[in-house]
Amino acid sequence: MLCWVLMPDHLHALIELGQSESLAVLMKRVKCVTAGIANTVGGRYGSVWMSGYHDRALRSDENLLAAARYVVANPMRAGLVKCVADYPYWGCAWSVDDIDDPIG
Template sequence: MLHKPNSHLLRRGRYSEPGRAYLVTAVVYQRRPVFADLYLGRLLVAELKRAHDLGLVNSLAWVIMPDHLHWLFELRDATLPEVMKRVKSCSTLAINRARRTHGAFWQYGYHDRAVRADEDLIKAARYIIANPLRAGLVEHVGDYSLWDAAWL
């Protein structure tokens, strides 16, 4: 059984509102830097794109860091837990298959924050996209492969 300290706190006050923008962070189990492998990162990208193409979300911006994901999206035809369960489970299957492994891939739960209507979504997207710069992974955003934003 996986140890889930304080995971119950991640769900407290969670509410899914269609049309609302959410900033979500999901972390790889034991913070393993598996997305340093571009191919594995692209498998996660495919799942983000699938959620967008199915109309579950309107994906606004994302960055896949070596050991976690930041994703800004507008909720459409699903609840927040449904979207995250789908993306995390489908990406786990694809990534475990590619690595010829099995078992937990993501840490239990995820962090989410509803973006208020008066907040600037473009500022939030820029903050997300700048993560590789702040982490010292690259000197220019364009040098990092695992990100996208609707406006940039």
């Protein structure tokens, strides 16, 4: 996972797939593990995620850093924060200095 941001109602992630696991299998595993954690923390049980997901493959010539900036800028575009670093629910393989100005 090169970067991710957890929004109030969905997850955005930039994932580099390996040779051994398909995106469908990976997403099923991610949903299973994170739902288990969310249910344990919340003292509840049941579904957390909706079925399905939306994906977009990057062309080989697309800039991964630009894609990461787009992903982590979601809280800014949603009006949740004014700066990427102010949002607590994200992570990235690049430093905050590399992605802190994702819109500019």
